[in-house]
Amino acid sequence: MSPGAAAAGVAVFVGALFVASRLVPGPAHEGLAAADGTRRRYVLNGLRLFVLTGAVVALAAMTNTWSPATIVERFGAIFGAANVLAFAVALALYVTGRRRQRRGLLDGGPAAMLRDFFYGVERDPAWLGVDLKMFSYRPSLIGLALINVAFAFAQWERHQRLAGPLLLYEVFTLLYVANYFHFEHGMLSTWDVLEERFGWALVWGDYVLVPFFYSLPGWYLVDRLTPLPTAATVGLVAMYALGFWLFRGANEQKHRFKRDPAAPIWGRPPETLGGRLLVSGFWGLGRKLNYTGELLLYYAWSLPAGFGSPIPYLPALWLTFFFPHRAHRDDRRCRAKYGALWAQYCARVPWRMIPWVY
Numbered sequence: 001m002s003p004g005a006a007a008a009g010v011a012v013f014v015g016a017l018f019v020a021s022r023l024v025p026g027p028a029h030e031g032l033a034a035a036d037g038t039r040r041r042y043v044l045n046g047l048r049l050f051v052l053t054g055a056v057v058a059l060a061a062m063t064n065t066w067s068p069a070t071i072v073e074r075f076g077a078i079f080g081a082a083n084v085l086a087f088a089v090a091l092a093l094y095v096t097g098r099r100r101q102r103r104g105l106l107d108g109g110p111a112a113m114l115r116d117f118f119y120g121v122e123r124d125p126a127w128l129g130v131d132l133k134m135f136s137y138r139p140s141l142i143g144l145a146l147i148n149v150a151f152a153f154a155q156w157e158r159h160q161r162l163a164g165p166l167l168l169y170e171v172f173t174l175l176y177v178a179n180y181f182h183f184e185h186g187m188l189s190t191w192d193v194l195e196e197r198f199g200w201a202l203v204w205g206d207y208v209l210v211p212f213f214y215s216l217p218g219w220y221l222v223d224r225l226t227p228l229p230t231a232a233t234v235g236l237v238a239m240y241a242l243g244f245w246l247f248r249g250a251n252e253q254k255h256r257f258k259r260d261p262a263a264p265i266w267g268r269p270p271e272t273l274g275g276r277l278l279v280s281g282f283w284g285l286g287r288k289l290n291y292t293g294e295l296l297l298y299y300a301w302s303l304p305a306g307f308g309s310p311i312p313y314l315p316a317l318w319l320t321f322f323f324p325h326r327a328h329r330d331d332r333r334c335r336a337k338y339g340a341l342w343a344q345y346c347a348r349v350p351w352r353m354i355p356w357v358y
Contacts, residue, residue: 003080003081009078009081014139017049017135018130021043025045025048026043026044028041030042031193032189044185046137046180047182047184049142050145053146068150069153070150071147071150072154086204093198094113094116094199096125097125116199118200119196119199120198121197123197123198134193136207139211141210143210144177145174148169148170148174151222152167152170158223163221166218166221168236176297179248213314217312217313220305220306224306237300242296243292243297243300244297245293246282246289247294253281265281266281273345273348284348285349286352287327288330291326291327291353292354295320324352
């Protein structure tokens, strides 16, 4: 596959998802109220797009029109094309954002230009009625799922079988992506969507880092045919289930509380501090148990790759260092936002990610 063909493939994939985001119906949700009281309306059809993409890929494979294994074979060209797309989108966001704010493209000098390009100019840019920040999670995570599926096709084509370690990896990762889109409305109450500006950092993270870096374990499973012991399989399933419960459960409780502060938590009325900070459920046990849960998910689908190389563990190890740092930044931000109330919360819930440890 030539660089031009790879670029065309990436553009068609992202472009088709963009058009489908406009045309495919889906449930409408309102975001949280902005400072002026307004609420942005979102059509959350990500789950339908995920299923639709799966159907198109299955049809192409069954009719021998296209094999996802091509992604593995031409990975370098596709990776390069995704980087070019990310830089092009970030540049377009910089130009359109500055023009909307009636600022010159060179205003502020090199430091301001670099900062605006890196972090973004606008918080909620939209093109043709599509919120770009919410949209970009779709090629990001659907792209991750597609790359992972490509590993299964590659193993089948090379070895005429699908081995247990890869099957477990596929189930874990596809469930993770499917659940994200099932819970897509929960993203509307996250810091990234509410406050972060949309520039190169988030764009590159969506279009390159997530699909290409987080799929690293799959490379080490394509040719790994040794079956997992039953005890190991049971242990990994248990780790994944625990991580899923912590990750999704904590995020769901937080989202429900922000939408309806009176909604019950674990069957009981929620307990709060000042009516603003939730101290029930997971949020009464740890301040960032959702991070702990997500870490368990990443280790559960990395461990089937075995211990022959540290590379399959790079995504999980990166998050092992990133999440505590982010938890610290979250604490600092919340301390500035809530003041003395946050100090009360930290005294009430002293642990961040591991109760009685950290």
